[in-house]
Amino acid sequence: MGDQENRALExxxxxxxxxxxxxSLIxxxxxxxxxxxxxxxxxxxxxxxxxxxxxxDNCEFTESFSLxxxxxxxxxxxxxxxxxxxKCLDFSYTGKLLMQSNLEIVNAKLGTHLQSISDIYAMGLLSQNYAIVVSKPSFSASKDDVKFYINDLLSRFKIGSNDMKKQALLAFNEVIQEDERYLKIAVETDGLINFLVKFLDFQEIDIREEASKSVFLIAGLYKSVLISAGVIPPLIRVLESGNDSSKIFAARCLMKVTENSDNTWSVSAHGGVTALLKICRNKDSLSELVGLACGVLKNLVGVEEIKRFMVEEGAISEFLNLVRSKDEVVQICSLDLLQSMAYGDESIKEMIIQEGGIRAFVRVLDPKSPFSTKTREVAFRGIVNICFSTENILSLLLNYGFMDHILYFLQNGDVVVQELALKAAFWxxxxSEEAKKLMxxxxxxPVLVKxxxxxxxxIGEMAAETLSSLIMVPKNRKKFVQNDQxxxxxxxxxxxxxASSGNKKLLLSILMLLTNSNSARKKIVNSxxxxxxxNLAEVEGSDAQKIIRKLNSNRLRSIFTGFWHS
Structure with missing residues (x-):
């Protein structure tokens, strides 16, 4: 038996x-x-x-003289x-100062031993025998048991075997999802977060993927800890060269860390905007990943310089192409991002219109199209937000059938889409007067009356205000009155x-407008x-009384006219 084998047995x-x-000591x-x-x-x-x-103890020893x-x-x-x-337990030591000194010496030696083991790991003198992980503590386990388990996983993160790292990462991701105590102790464990961040740059695909998942899971509660550990640059590198799964986790993590505007510049400084735009342009990118990339960019466009850079890179036409996608996630996220870019920025609104944005948005509203309710909801909102302050847009909207689509969804849409269609009709x-006549x-x-x-x-108030605005046009008032219903x-x-008190006021305001028409007054009296x-005039007062007076004055004029001509 050789010397090396003898040492292994010893x-x-x-x-x-x-x-x-x-x-025992613990x-x-x-x-x-x-x-x-x-x-x-x-x-x-x-x-x-x-x-x-x-x-x-779960590793093979090779050339382990140092160990x-x-x-x-x-x-x-x-x-x-x-x-x-x-001695401390029995109080049998001779002096406090001497015991303090001895304890400090032991503490320092233990620190040296930990460093020695880390050096042995780094030298690759240990290789995996089987990737065994200490059994997960029960749900009722003590804090010390949880801490020991996390420290055990950290030890495995340090070992040179990639399989053992992967097994430890899988176990880590499992426990931090099941019990928040593990996550809290992990964050407090010195060096653990730094290891996870380093794993993001590993060549081993599985380790990179699990590490991406780890930082995403941690970002929900402890994103500041990740930022301090320098997580943003490696996350962007994952976006550039990771597999699909790791890219998705990295993008989700970036979504969380960029909710705070303080981190947006860091993403931009490390090439994050370019990486995200590249994902959106790549026809082979998964729809979920494109949606997440749009979400991160939405968090970034609040910074004017980043938004301008995106525009210079041709982002508007790119995102309008995504609106035309057949995937619902991509449609919604790109529509949402375009609205965020246009918010409070007239030049961006104009660019979206010039690039064919209105046509793309209105196409989503076509009842014959296969778009979902959610997609239509976002498109409705986008048209109102982008077109609201833009002049000379009416003819463009009408040419694309916007008015017909609004009317259709007022009559046939679900509650959410109906409300958006009503807002669009109100806007x-x-x-213009021309728009009122056309409507x-x-x-x-008749649809607004319902x-x-x-x-x-x-909704009642918006319908009343829209109807009042339409009835102010004499041609519309005549058409409205012609319909007895x-x-x-x-x-x-x-x-x-x-009728509720709010509805009464709205209804009376419309009737007041109608009393300007002779035929309307006759229909009211004969209805x-x-x-x-x-009854309302007796209880409510002014508005109803004004209508009664107007109707009565019309009756008197009719009586006197009849008497005079008799």
């Missing part, structure tokens, strides 16, 4: 002796009532050393530490037992619902 007992002795240290601060520091190093030695010397030294220190622990009728001819008024008794005061529905809604207005 090391195993020393290693196991050390593990047993450390476990337990004993909790009972010591003197020099508690120094024993706490010693216990922390013992726990880390135990994790390292347990991990080594043999280290284990001999560790065992010697542990025996010395054990003697000191017993549209405020653009009157298209049949908006929204007047909505349970939502906001329109006037009757208004009067029916004024039933004092059914059979005049009693509703009279």
């Amino acid at each position: 090391e195993k007992p020393m290693l196991q002796q050390s593990i047993i002795l450390i476990s 337990s004993l240290s909790h009972s010591i009532k003197v020099f508690t601060t120094k024993w706490q520091s010693i216990r922390n190093k013992l726990e880390e050393l135990l994790s390292n030695l347990t991990a080594i 043999s010397i280290t284990l001999e030294s560790i065992l010697s220190t542990l025996k010395n530490c054990n003697e000191l622990a017993k 549209l009728c405020g653009t 009157g001819d298209a049949g908006f008024m 929204f007047l008794d909505s349970k939502s005061f906001e 329109n006037v009757c529905m208004l009067l029916q809604m004024l039933d004092p037992e059914k 059979g619902y005049l009693k509703n207005i009279e």
Whole structure:
């Protein structure tokens, strides 16, 4: 048997002796009532050393002369530490200053041993035998058990075997999702976050992917810790050269860290904007990844210089191409990003229009198109936000069928889309007299009447204001009155037992406008619902009384005219 094999056999007992002795010391240290601060520091190093030695126990030893010397030294220190622990427990030491000095010496030696083991890992003198990870503690495990488990995983992060690193990362990601205690202790464990950040640059695909997942999971609660560890540059490198899964986790993590505007410059400074734009341009990029890239860019466009850079890079035309995508996630995220870019920026709005943005947005609203309700919701919002302050846009919208689409969704859309269509109608009728006439001819008024008794005061008010605006046009007023059902529905809604106070006011304001028409006054008087207005005049006051006076003055004129001509 060779010298190397003899050493391997000798090391195993020393290693196991050390593990047993450390476990005993950790337990004993909790009972010591003197020099508690120094024993706490010693216990922390013992726990880390135990994790390292347990991990080594699962490794093969190759050319391990350095390990043999280290284990001999560790065992010697542990025996010395054990003697000191017993003296502290029994209060049998001769002097406080001497004991303090001895404890400091042991603490320093333990630190040296930890560094020696790290050096052995770095030299690659340990190779994996089987990637075993210490059993996960039960749900009711103590904080010390959780801490030991995390330290054990950290030890495995340090070992040269890539398979062991991967197994440790998988275990780490599992426990931090199941129990927040593991995440808190992991963040507090010296060096662990730095290891995860370093793993982002690993060539090993699986390690890179799991590390990307780790930092994403941590970013939800501890993104400042990740920022301090320098996570942004390697995340961007993952976006540039990682596999699809690691890119998705990296983009999710960047989404979280860029929620704080303080970090946006760091992303830009390390080439993040270019990397994100490249993902959006790549036809082979997964739709989920493109959506996330748009989300990160949305967080960045609040910085004017970054937004201008994106525009110079042709981002507007690129994102309008994405609006035309067949994937819902890509459509919604690109629509949302374009709106964020246009917010408060007239020059960007104009560029979006010039690049064919209005046509792309209106196309989403075509009832014959396969777009989802959510996509249409974002498109509706985009048209209103981008076109609201833009002049001479009406003819462009009409040419693309925008008015027809609004009317369709007012009649057939679900609640969310109906409300957006109503907002669009309200905005549209405020653009010009021509728009009001066209809306009157298209049949908006009977549809708006149905929204007047909505349970939502906001919707009822918007419908009333839109209808009032349309009725101000004489041509529309005449068309409205010609439909007997329109006037009757208004009067029916004024039933004092059914109408809310807010609705009454809105309805009376519309009726006041209608009383400017002779035929409308006659229809109101002959409708059979005049009693509703009279009841309101007695209870509510001014608006209803004005309508009654106007109707009565018209009756008197009719009587006198008839008498005069008789």
